[in-house]
Amino acid sequence: MSRHALGEFEQMVLLAILHLGDGAYGVPIVDEIQRRTGRTVAPAAVYIALRRLEQKGFVSSWMSESTPERGGKARLCVKVTRAGVESLREARRALDGMWKGLDPTLRTIR
């Protein structure tokens, strides 16, 4: 198991980056999570999550070219590293393990 466990929100951020592919950055990540989960997400929370993920080595970031529609400001682009993907797999395995065999039990609980 990885030295750093992933929180639920961190998993969502990593998965959103993977869905977006190259050039993922703040605004589309927020949109992607909101679109797929229906939850309202604060952009600041995404940035904090990205900061922590980068400290853990699960994402890498770089500044893109500045664009006029952003008031001449650059984007902070991110991509998931190999360690990040591995960490996501671990998280999924752990969750799947916990879910396994629960379906009949859940059916009996109203």
Added chain:
Amino acid sequence: MTGTTRPPALARRLIERALPAGVAEAVVGDLNELFARECAALGARRARQRYWRQALSFVWHFAMEGWRDQRRGDVMRIGMSWLDLKLGLRMLGKYPGLSIAGGLALAVAIGLGAAWYDLSGDIFRPTLPLPAGERIVEIEMRDPVGGGDERRLLHDFTVWREHARSFEDLGAYRTIERNLVLGDARPEPMTIAETTASAFRIAGVPPALGRPLADADERPGTPPVVVIGHGIWQRQFGGRADVVGQTVQLGRTVTTIVGVMPEGFTFPVNHRMWVPLQLRPSGYAPLEGPPIRVFARLAEGTTQVQAYAEVVALTARTAATSPRTHEHLRPRVLAYGGESPGDRSVLELAVTHLPIVLVLLVACANVGTLVYARTATREGEIALRHALGASRGRIVAQLFAESLVLATLAAIVGLAAANAALKVGVTAYYSGAPEGMPFWIDPGLKLTTVLYATVLTVVGAALLGVFPALKATGRRSQAQIRNMGGQSTLRFGGVWTTVMIAQVALTVICIPPALGISTEALRDRQIRDAFPAEEYLAVRLELDEGAAAAPDDTRDAVNRRLEATYREFERRVAQEPAVRAVTFADRLPGMGVAVRRAEVETAPDLPPVFVPNLWTSAVGPGFFQAFDVAILSGRDFHDGDRAAESRTVVVNEAFARRFFGGANPVGRRVRYAGGDGGTPQPWLEVVGMVRDVGMTPTDLGEAPYVFHPASAAATRPLVMAVRTETDPEALAARLRAIAAEVDLGLRLDDIRSLDAIAWQVDVPMVVSAVAIVGIVVLGLFLSAAGIFSLMSVSVARRTREIGLRAALGATATRLLAGILSRALVLTGSGVLAGNAILGLFIAIEPEIALADALGALLLTSVVMLAVGLLACLGPARRALRIAPLDALKEA
């Protein structure tokens, strides 16, 4: 992006300061992107709100993250930690009395201080949003003998423009009003700057389209031209690019548009249309011509003081050749829009900063007693921490952090309240100004003010927290605590006791005026509410200068034409279906004060009574019927009374009550004082007495009024009152249409229901009543809190003594007397001091009746003593619960 669709710059700067550089750039970019999207979907206002919310969210999240990092690394870079701040927050909950009283006092102090700092900046030297705006000045002429400003300065302006070397350029303007008529559209009254072309050079802002006014436009006889503002261009012309060269009608004059100024440009004050001020090439005699305002741009390297010296010299030359007009006149060169006469003086700095420091010191002294008392009850805890190895600096830092939390929360509340109050107050202040709000005024707190208040908050927190902490952790205190087995050693010395006595005295002084003002405000509102002001629409009527007459008309002919225009307008309005009555006056009931010095003949064989402020109103035909005012005695005015030689007046019941003890005043006489104490004017005979309207409440129920018969042509200002059966505001559009049909030069200004006008007149009174009652309640609360603190500390110090006395058989009454005596002495001293000052006021103010004075003194004493006793309840109960055995064991 235009000004309104641009993201808030302050929020952007906040992010750039609070977040690491690379992240800040990306965050600002993201927020800009979201802003553009939300502008299109939700509108600019909501998009700006959301931008602010997101910006604050980022600052908060990153600040929290920073603290978490610090805690994870177990690195305490400063003596004060996040834990101290959290503890400070908990302390607020643990001592709710202190939190509310202290927080409120600090909030009021910080709010008042910030508002004053903000306003004093605008009063002395406002920041002009113009290129090199600090070099723009205004030149005024004071008349110390007449006691006002002399504005008939066309002669002086031409002299200064020709000879002064201190200025790069000089300009002059006056504000005029005209109806703007576009095609078949309804005329719209516009406030226009009639200005020299130099205004555009001095402001240094080029036009967005066409050209500004040119010097050639100032020559009389040149074709009329106008420069329009961005708002008019967008609203009236749909932002069309071919607007330059089109003609519009200003009143009765067809005028060509020569230029459009960019958005936000409203120089000289809040103007959106500019026409040339045409000056006679032959010049003007001293004090000839209309009133104007003169402004200038200082030459490069010239100071305001140097320019002032030159203007003084030039004015002295004029005074030498024309002593009759200029002997007493004194010029002033002021920062544009402000009162600063030049280099920042000590006085200017003192006026800006001293009140803030004083208010903060008073609040800190108040709150200091509370914090001191709280520190006293925690001495044991402080000693324990000291014994376990906490340094003195660490403990002081912790107590400072607690004060900082309290002061910060108070600052947030105080600044938010000051911001809201400034927005409402400044907007209301300028709502009645003919030129509107000046372009350099931005209602609400400025960023510099917020930063200034932040510094003051930290200083205040340091004063509050550090002083008691140093005292509690001093070597002497610690030694005493060890000797006394953890009992409190802090005591309220002479300074704190004096502060509390002074505070009680101040509160005592404020109680009578607070009660007086609030009961008066309530009474006035009740009296006004009885009158159906919501059925009346008030309209100020103006005819364009010169538009009503040919140049060779006599004054009588002009007046006849004005009268005829008004009559026709009144006739047309009266024919409207919902209109019940139409009349006019120079001011309608409830519209504010117009007073004159007068003499009233109360009896034929007695000398007349001098009255410094008799309320007067010039009224038109049908005035009393329109306002349902019954004639109680004598008669109403008839047409003969409106002749120039007529000397008749009608008075109201309040007049009869004040001067005739309620007897019939018909047949008695009134006359006005002459100017400068000269010969009085001729006597006027009272021919009728009417019932009080009930819109000008005073102690007499209504102000004593003298009504004069007036014709429309001779009445200035001319205010029409229309009584309707429907919503009066709904009639406004119809009135404008009728006015345009009667005469394009007839302008309708300030159309509002009488109810709204009366409320605006009442607002200062209501605000002052609420403010003074608030101050008294806060004062009472703080006095109570101070006495409570004193008693708490006293009981904590005397636990063992009280226990021993109880063990030795002292009764509860004796114990209570011992405990309460100090509080009573303190409150009594404050009450005595306050009443002595009140007594002094009463003695020098002959209008206050003895019974009222004694009532006020008794009331303040009872209220204050009751508050003092209430404050003692908690500590007294605590003292009575001290178990003798426990106290003996401790001993």
